[in-house]
Amino acid sequence: MQETSDQERAKHEERQAVMRQCERFLAGHGPLHLREELTALAASVTDEDEEAGPDRYGAGRLIERFEREIAGILGKEAAVFMPSGTMAQQIALRIWSERNGRRSVAFHPTCHLEIHEQKGYERLHGLHARLVGEPNRLITLDDLNAITEPLAALLLELPQREIGGQLPSWEELNAQTAWARAHGAALHMDGARLWEAAPYYERSYAEVAALFDSVYVSFYKGMGAIAGAALAGPADFIADARVWQRRHGGNLVQLFPYVLSARANFERRLPHFPTYHRRAVEISSALHGIPGVAITPDPPQTHMMHVYLRGDPDQLMDANLALARDQRVWLLPWLRPADAPGYSMFELTIGDAVKALTNEEIAGYFRRILADANGGQL
Amino acid sequence: MQETSDQERAKHEERQAVMRQCERFLAGHGPLHLREELTALAASVTDEDEEAGPDRYGAGRLIERFEREIAGILGKEAAVFMPSGTMAQQIALRIWSERNGRRSVAFHPTCHLEIHEQKGYERLHGLHARLVGEPNRLITLDDLNAITEPLAALLLELPQREIGGQLPSWEELNAQTAWARAHGAALHMDGARLWEAAPYYERSYAEVAALFDSVYVSFYKGMGAIAGAALAGPADFIADARVWQRRHGGNLVQLFPYVLSARANFERRLPHFPTYHRRAVEISSALHGIPGVAITPDPPQTHMMHVYLRGDPDQLMDANLALARDQRVWLLPWLRPADAPGYSMFELTIGDAVKALTNEEIAGYFRRILADANGGQL
Numbered sequence: 114m115q116e117t118s119d120q121e122r123a124k125h126e127e128r129q130a131v132m133r134q135c136e137r138f139l140a141g142h143g144p145l146h147l148r149e150e151l152t153a154l155a156a157s158v159t160d161e162d163e164e165a166g167p168d169r170y171g172a173g174r175l176i177e178r179f180e181r182e183i184a185g186i187l188g189k190e191a192a193v194f195m196p197s198g199t200m201a202q203q204i205a206l207r208i209w210s211e212r213n214g215r216r217s218v219a220f221h222p223t224c225h226l227e228i229h230e231q232k233g234y235e236r237l238h239g240l241h242a243r244l245v246g247e248p249n250r251l252i253t254l255d256d257l258n259a260i261t262e263p264l265a266a267l268l269l270e271l272p273q274r275e276i277g278g279q280l281p282s283w284e285e286l287n288a289q290t291a292w293a294r295a296h297g298a299a300l301h302m303d304g305a306r307l308w309e310a311a312p313y314y315e316r317s318y319a320e321v322a323a324l325f326d327s328v329y330v331s332f333y334k335g336m337g338a339i340a341g342a343a344l345a346g347p348a349d350f351i352a353d354a355r356v357w358q359r360r361h362g363g364n365l366v367q368l369f370p371y372v373l374s375a376r377a378n379f380e381r382r383l384p385h386f387p388t389y390h391r392r393a394v395e396i397s398s399a400l401h402g403i404p405g406v407a408i409t410p411d412p413p414q415t416h417m418m419h420v421y422l423r424g425d426p427d428q429l430m431d432a433n434l435a436l437a438r439d440q441r442v443w444l445l446p447w448l449r450p451a452d453a454p455g456y457s458m459f460e461l462t463i464g465d466a467v468k469a470l471t472n473e474e475i476a477g478y479f480r481r482i483l484a485d486a487n488g489g490q491l
Numbered sequence: 492m493q494e495t496s497d498q499e500r501a502k503h504e505e506r507q508a509v510m511r512q513c514e515r516f517l518a519g520h521g522p523l524h525l526r527e528e529l530t531a532l533a534a535s536v537t538d539e540d541e542e543a544g545p546d547r548y549g550a551g552r553l554i555e556r557f558e559r560e561i562a563g564i565l566g567k568e569a570a571v572f573m574p575s576g577t578m579a580q581q582i583a584l585r586i587w588s589e590r591n592g593r594r595s596v597a598f599h600p601t602c603h604l605e606i607h608e609q610k611g612y613e614r615l616h617g618l619h620a621r622l623v624g625e626p627n628r629l630i631t632l633d634d635l636n637a638i639t640e641p642l643a644a645l646l647l648e649l650p651q652r653e654i655g656g657q658l659p660s661w662e663e664l665n666a667q668t669a670w671a672r673a674h675g676a677a678l679h680m681d682g683a684r685l686w687e688a689a690p691y692y693e694r695s696y697a698e699v700a701a702l703f704d705s706v707y708v709s710f711y712k713g714m715g716a717i718a719g720a721a722l723a724g725p726a727d728f729i730a731d732a733r734v735w736q737r738r739h740g741g742n743l744v745q746l747f748p749y750v751l752s753a754r755a756n757f758e759r760r761l762p763h764f765p766t767y768h769r770r771a772v773e774i775s776s777a778l779h780g781i782p783g784v785a786i787t788p789d790p791p792q793t794h795m796m797h798v799y800l801r802g803d804p805d806q807l808m809d810a811n812l813a814l815a816r817d818q819r820v821w822l823l824p825w826l827r828p829a830d831a832p833g834y835s836m837f838e839l840t841i842g843d844a845v846k847a848l849t850n851e852e853i854a855g856y857f858r859r860i861l862a863d864a865n866g867g868q869l
Contacts, residue, residue, distance in 0.1 A: 133544060145545050147747060151533035154748075158525045166511060167523050196574055200740025233738030237615045333744055340743045360611030361739050362578025365718045366711055369525060370532075370748035 131434055135443040138466040139475060142337045150339065154370060157377040167369045171355065176372050183343045187328050188319025191351035192343045194372060196363050198305055199230050201329045201344040202268070204357040207238045208350060209299035209326070210265035219243040219260060220268040221252055223275035225303065237361075240265070251281050257292045264298035271302055271321070272310050277409045277419035277460070280313050290324040302328040308383060309335045309415040312390040326350070332375035335389070335416055335464065336382055341371040385465070389416035393463040399472040405483045407456070417462045422479075424486035426450055426457040432485035436478060442470070444478055509812055513821040516844035517853060520715045528717065532748060535755040545747045549733065554750050561721045565706050566697025569729035570721045572750060574741050576683055577608050579707045579722040580646070582735040585616045586728060587677035587704070588643035597621040597638060598646040599630055601653035603681065618643070629659050635670045642676035649680055649699070650688050655787045655797035655838070658691050668702040678703040686761060687713045687793040690768040704728070710753035713767070713794055713842065714760055719749040763843075767794035771841040777850040783861045785834070795840045800857075802864035804828055804835040810863035814856060820848070822856055 133144055165174035176194055184192035195201045203226070206218045218234065220226060222244045226234050234240045243264065246256040251273055269289065272278040281289065293300050302325040304310075307318065314321055322328045327346035332338035344354050358364045393413040400406050405423030422429055426448040433445045451458035467475075511522055543552035554572055562570035573579045581604070584596045596612065598604060600622045604612050612618040621642065624634040629651055647667065650656040659667065671678050680703040682688075685696065692699055700706045705724035710716035722732050736742045771791040778784050783801030800807055804826040811823045829836040845853075 129544060130542070133542065145745075147536045147541055147545060147751075148533045150545075151529055151536070151748070151751075155526045155529035155533065158529070163525055164508070164511065166507060167525060167528075195740070197740040197743055199737070199742075203740065229737075230740075231734050231737045233740070237738055339745050339748065356609050359577070359607075359609045360615055362573070362575040362581065362608075362611070362741060363739075364577075365575055367523075367717050370529070370717065373525075373529075 128430070128434060131437050132443050135437050135441045137440075137442040137469040139442075139444045139461065139470065139478075140446045140464070141462050141466055142464040143466040145339075150374075153377070154373050157373055162373075167367050168372065170366055171358075171364050171368070173369075175369060175376075179372055179376050180343065183330065184345050186318050187322040187330070187345045188317075189322060189328065189345035190348040192345035193351050193354050193358065194368060194375070195342045195344060195358055196340065196365065196368070196371065198225065198303075198329050198331050198342040199233065200358065200361050200363045201342045201354075202226060202301070202303060203230070203234050203238055204354050204361065205301050205327045205329065205344055205346070206234060206240055206266050206268065207357060208353050209301065210238070210240055213265055213297065213299065215263045215265035215298075217241045217243050217262050217264050218266050218268060219245050219257075219264050219298070220303075221245060221270060221273060222248040223273070224268060224270060225274075225305070226268070228275075249276060251276070251279050252289065254285065254288050254292060257289060260296075264293070264296060266299040266301050267293040268301045268303055269325075271304055272306055272313075272415050272417075274306060274417075274460075278306065278309070278413065278415040278417035279410050280310055280414045283314055283316070286324065299327070300325040304328050305331045306334055306415060306417070308386050309389070309417065312387040313414045332371075332378065335386065335462065336375070336378045337464065338374040338378040339371055341368075341375045382465075386416065389463045390414075392467055393418060393461075395472050396461075396463065396467070396475055399476045400479060403476060403479055403483070405487065406479060407453075416464070417460060419458055420461050421451050421453065421456045421458045422448075422483060422486075423456055424483065428486040429457050429482060432482040435485060436482060440478070442474075442478060444475075444482060506808070506812060509815050510821050513815050513819045515818075515820040515847040517820075517822045517839065517848065518824045518842070519840050519844055520842040521844040523717075528752075531755070532751050535751050540751075545745050546750065548744055549736075549742050549746070551747075553747060553754075557750055557754050558721065561708065562723050564696050565700040565708070565723045566695075567700060567706065567723035568726040570723035571729050571732050571736065572746060572753070573720045573722060573736055574718065574743065574746070574749065576603065576681075576707055576709050576720040577611065578736065578739050578741045579720045579732075580604060580679070580681060581608070581612050581616055582732050582739065583679045583705045583707065583722055583724070584612060584618055584644050584646065585735060586731050587679065588616070588618055591643055591675065591677065593641045593643035593676075595619045595621050595640050595642050596644050596646060597623050597635075597642050597676070598681075599623060599648060599651060600626040601651070602646060602648060603652075603683070604646070606653075627654060629654070629657050629663075630667065632663065632666050632670060635667060638674075642671070642674060644677040644679050645671040646679045646681055647703075649682055650684055650691075650793050650795075652684060652795075652838075656684065656687070656791065656793040656795035657788050658688055658792045661692055661694070664699075664702060677705070680706040682706050683709045684712055684793060684795070686764050687767070687795065690765040691792045710749075710756065713764065713840065714753070714756045715842065716752040716756040717749055719746075719753045760843075764794060767841045768792075770845055771796060771839075773850050774839075774841065774845070774853055777854045778857060781854060781857055781861070783865065784857060785831075794842070795838060797836055798839050799829050799831065799834045799836045800826075800861060800864075801834055802861065806864040807835050807860060810860040813863060814860060818856075820852075820856060822853075822860060
């Protein structure tokens with residue numbers, strides 16, 4: 114075991130080292146460099162920030178102004194900055210549960226709370242999950258109609274990350290939120306990638322958020338900040354959320370590195386999400402004619418898609434590594450075996466990094482990796 | 492209400508502005524300047540850090556090495572870096588509770604969990620508090636002997652912050668920890684200011700920590716980092732703690748600004764805690780002859796003490812403000828009415844800032860503030 118683990122670690126470190134030597138990247142905004150990031154953070158401090166000084170346990174001009182800005186964009190009365198979405202969403206569901214006296218919360222089987230949070234909702238908050246629909250497709254109104262138990266809240270994730278960032282139509286979304294209202298369930302949006310969903314609905318963030326009582330948004334993912342999240346909703350709800358944030362240990366003495374990073378990246382990247390989406394559509398179009406490649410959703414509805422590649426994950430990653438050494442270009446963020454036999458898959462998110470690559474170059478690199486990993490047989 | 496609140500805020504902002512113009516400070520390490528802090532953080536990044544890249548969900552060379560360093564200093568098998576002590580301590584108590592099947596945890600009435608965490612231990616973890624002893628003195632063995640219910644854990648805070656940083660004698664500490672072992676209770680140390688307690692026991696951190704199953708330490712307080720904490724203990728306990736950290740929403744995608752800040756300040760300040768303590772003793776000695784001043788504990792046992800000043804908090808703060816405008820020196824971090832009628836109090840912590848002041852100057856400034864606030868009558 115230990116030997117395998119050491120080998121795995123050595124392999125991982127080798128990959129990291131090659132990756133950090135690369136000059137061009139397909140996914141996201143490319144790797145973060147510590148000195149560069151912290152120097153940029155220092156440069157983003159305004160004279161007004163400096164004069165007001167650091168935040169203290171959530172109070173301070175910098176953090177409060179940013180919270181107001183986020184609340185405004187989402188059309189909510191108030192917002193609170195939190196270190197993580199895990200914290201923000203459990204807190205939201207707990208508050209709605211306390212308010213309507215119900216303990217069941219409904220969400221998609223691939224919801225972050227279900228698969229990435231070690232069942233914190235249950236172990237910390239005593240909430241019960243009612244999973245809705247199937248893992249590999251969006252929730253439908255029929256799925257909701259099949260629910261018989263009273264719900265504290267319905268959580269909808271826009272877009273649904275684990276199925277490649279799919280989004281329900283505006284009509285379907287309205288029907289589902291109307292269902293929840295008719296059944297006395299609070300509506301919470303997991304908007305971890307809400308910024309990325311804007312081009313699809315062609316509506317303001319506030320219009321989409323208006324369908325929900327509370328909204329969580331993230332500042333790292335597509336936005337590219339170091340970390341950080343916000344929870345937005347009615348003023349009394351946010352006041353409660355601040356109490357729960359303290360209980361969770363998330364009311365840090367100083368959060369300014371995260372707030373500065375969120376603010377700077379927010380200003381820089383919010384206008385670019387439609388561009389990321391357009392480029393994602395172009396790339397899916399350039400890739401889906403290549404033998405051994407499949408994409409979902411096709412076309413992408415946001416900045417992201419799931420890419421399926423014929424071949425074994427290790428052989429594909431070795432081919433990726435060979436390409437990286439040769440061309441200083443890094444294509445695959447990670448790979449895992451896909452459900453489809455003989456295929457591997459990864460999540461591709463489009464950000465600033467892709468600007469250094471043409472669609473033709475990208476298609477060519479994928480052809481090379483596939484050929485390498487499959488011994489030229491495709 | 493709103494008017495009062497606006498007035499309060501204006502007053503607070505005015506004080507902050509004057510404070511930030513000051514050049515000398517009595518307490519702590521002086522105010523933090525955002526650009527300076529972030530620039531120093533960037534400068535602390537080594538080539539090795541840069542090569543390894545940022546941490547990701549708690550994994551990465553920088554964070555793992557620092558955790559090993561802290562575990563080593565505390566003589567424990569493992570340690571985990573966490574955003575806050577609130578998170579670290581609730582998690583420690585929950586794990587011990589799960590392991591021995593008991594739900595009551597015992598601590599001092601002024602324990603951080605009891606007075607600063609909105610009862611997170613109860614609302615998130617279903618733990619019950621058995622308060623031990625009296626708010627204004629240390630826990631004694633007699634207090635422990637009066638406990639009849641089975642305890643999941645006994646939490647001892649070293650030093651006891653809310654009574655001026657008092658510490659039990661080494662013999663008393665050994666007797667209390669032996670009591671807990673005899674009663675099947677796990678021993679958890681709230682070592683938020685453990686670094687500051689070293690000069691008192693004249694023992695290594697590991698020797699003090701060896702009396703406990705788990706230890707929480709902080710990196711901001713006396714250490715002066717931006718934020719951050721660590722929990723140390725047996726390897727299997729720390730593995731559990733990482734799971735609970737994820738449940739709490741404290742397993743952030745990137746923690747490097749806090750880890751870098753903790754590491755840099757740790758290296759810089761750990762050797763200086765005996766100096767801070769010696770200076771605290773000198774200052775208490777310079778102050779306790781002044782009419783209208785009282786100090787506890789006298790002499791201080793750590794870098795901190797509670798200072799009681801005759802006069803109303805607002806009048807004393809106005810006098811402090813006048814002194815600050817006149818001399819660009821800032822004496823009082825905050826003030827609240829003391830239990831003793833006609834007195835105000837504050838917590839004084841000694842750090843790097845005091846190096847710019849002589850004991851005679853400090854005594855002189857206190858005389859002036861007291862005279863101003865009391866109309867010359869002392």
